Amino acid sequence: MYALFSVASGLGTGLIGFYLGLGLVAIVRGLTGHDAYDEQVSITFGYVFGLIGWLMGVGMWGAWGREWFGLRTYWRKAPGWQRYFTFSPDHKVIGLQYLVTFIIVFLLAGLGAMLMRWELMESGMQLFNHDQYNAVMGLHGILMVAVAVAAVVGGLGNYFVPLMIGAEDMAFPRLNALTYWLIPPVAAMLLSTPFLGGIEHGWTAYPPLSVVTDSSQVLFGLAVITFGLTSILGGLNFIITIIYMRAPGLTWGKLPIFVWSMFVTSWMALLYTQGFAVALLMVLLDRIAGMSFFNAETGGDPLLYQHVFWFYSHPAVYIMVLPGFGIALEVISHFSRKPLFAYRYAVGGLLGILGLGGVVWAHHMFTSGMPNYLHGPFLVATEAISIPTGLVFLAALGTIWMGRLWLRTPMLFGLAVIFNFACGGVTGIFLADVPTDIHLQDTYFVVAHFHYTIVGGEIFGLFAGIYYWFPKMTGRMYNEKLAQLHFWWMFISFNVTFFVMHWPGIQGMNRRIADYPESLENVNLFVSISAFLLGASFIVFVYNMVYSWIRGPVAEANPWAARTIEWQIPSPPPVENFPEPPLVKGHPYDYGVPGSVHAVFPGAATLPAGGGGGQ
């Protein structure tokens, strides 16, 4: 079993590295007259060495590490499905590695949400004690943030950006593989936190709480810093790939909107992710080295953390939602059989969000006790960001207007992104305006709002993308009836759950609580039942995906008659993507324009060229 060997050798060298780290700490501490083992310090150093060991063992040594010592590198050639379990340079393998991993993480984190809703069905404590509830709540938060940041970017982005720009791979294939193989240790560490005390500070990890809490916080900090590295390196890779590896003729004005959204997202990831990493590194140093950055008694300031943290974590919501917009606009154009309306304005909107996204962070801190003079500027910037966001809506609505809408599952999910984000956007105004925010901040109104934007905007986009590209990735077709069932089930239960959830927030139910006043019992019972229905909808999805991947009917070459490059090659694409490099002639969305083609393959007469066009 090749796959087993690869993962086992990674785990083996990882363990060796971990104990090497512990040993080094023990030696240094022993020589300086301390106890040989200190939980936090030892875990930190053990982790760093263990992570390197894991990467090397899982295949990075042969593909990359040997080169540092002048040795010949090699790639492990694993047959069939086993290639997904080793360090692979192929962006299509890496894309599926990301996608499947994060679907699994999504389902686990969703299970956490189900447990929380079970606890919240009644006032008082039933399923959990306070400690367990906080642990599950924090875990749900950070896992879902990871899914939202990486599932679309790492999964669909990796798979389809090179295909859509006519490149044979990403610019840095080994770096790409590295970003994926950092994920399993992150997931394993986060999933182990409930058994080591649990992260009681939520995914935001505000000090002083995160400095004084138990040492599972160290695991949390190390995991998130590692995950940040994935995000930064991935962003860098996308930026270089999109700038330098576009096919001849693929000018910026002809770039598919999904690629544009990935470009903007990658800039966000590259520019801002270090904020979160630095914030957590400072917490870690407060804990293991007594730096007292955040301890007011010794000259630190607890509010400093929130600025550094939100400096990333607000742009992060655009890292989450812009790829969702990209997919939505992509499928909306193809399934409306019309050019993407106001394409240039939509691109301008994405760039505008990139520009403004970095200067709105303190709207998360309106009630934090920051100086009063800061509220006005952040209120203004936050309201202003609705203008570029509005351009995305213009493109979507302009495209479906008078279109020939083909209501297959990808289109339904794409339209749902627009529907849900309209609701999430309007409720955002209540939170951007300080006079209403000072009551609503940290209530279930906020919980409902960000689930509308992130789940409604991005996760619906993720499903649009999965259904849209399923035949491309697997060569098989999913079951349309089950997919439509999944859509309507998820769409209705999602909207019922989260629309109703605004109300307890207004009534005075704050977020992140294991218990609440009895007067809110009925509405919470209702929300819980609806949330269970929402959770159950994913059973249909998983069944459909697994069954169709193995047994589904072989898909047509271009089932959606789409014009973009990835649909003009076999499904799934060959390892080198294009036998002949494509030559881009026209706009990707020129539906209804006679004679227009997007791309041709000059060297290969047998391949369909351009395609689509509604014939």
Place this chain on the structure above:
Amino acid sequence: MRRHVIAAVAVWVVLTAIGETLALADLYPTVGSSEAEDFDRIFRILIVMGMPVFTFVIAVLFYCVIRFGSFGKPSEDGPAYRGAGLGPRVWLAVTGSLALTVMIFPGLTGLAELQPDKSGYGWGESNAELVVRVVGFRWSWTMEYADAGVTVSTAQGKELVLPVDTHVKFEIESTDVIHSFWIPAFRMKIDALPGRTTHMTVKTTALGRFEDDDAYRVQCAELCGLDHSTMTFPVRVVPRAEFEQWLQSQKPAATAQ
């Protein structure tokens, strides 16, 4: 085309009319302060302003799906509008002025009322008839009526008692981690930080007590660990005379008798 525009606008108008009834609904907890009246009013104004934007998107979506959608593969392409003309500019002008409006009213105007003092850390006037010093700690509160020398806590007094029709200023601190001082009936919160004193001033307008209405409670609204959810404290708003009596009864000398 014209027929479609008229029909879609009709859908929009109908949806907006239905949606705007939400502004009439009583979605709010008990009103206990003049700030709460402001909040409810501004919240309703934002519903009135935001609803047409929301229903515009929904109306176009519904209209297009029902009128232009089909489950079978379309036999032809749609018209090749690219949207390069006047449309996007009008859209930008409209969304831009909407954003500007909300920014100024109720955003900045409301903010100016909340922050007469630009250099402090908190809401409302810095002068008040009654000052209560609040200290948050894991997982409860103490409230000190500084002038009277009275402190209430879970051991002593057991409730935050306030006189009605009075400007009350809370000066808030924390001894350990970050908490947030929030009374839903007053619609206002501010974090309790170690090493920094924040404040909020409210004007109480109605009698009420926790036993009858849980909007009259202090609730910690910033995650502070284990018992965060139960870090509450009962609030009672009483007539001024009764407040004075209560305050006398809480004085150390009085309790010693």
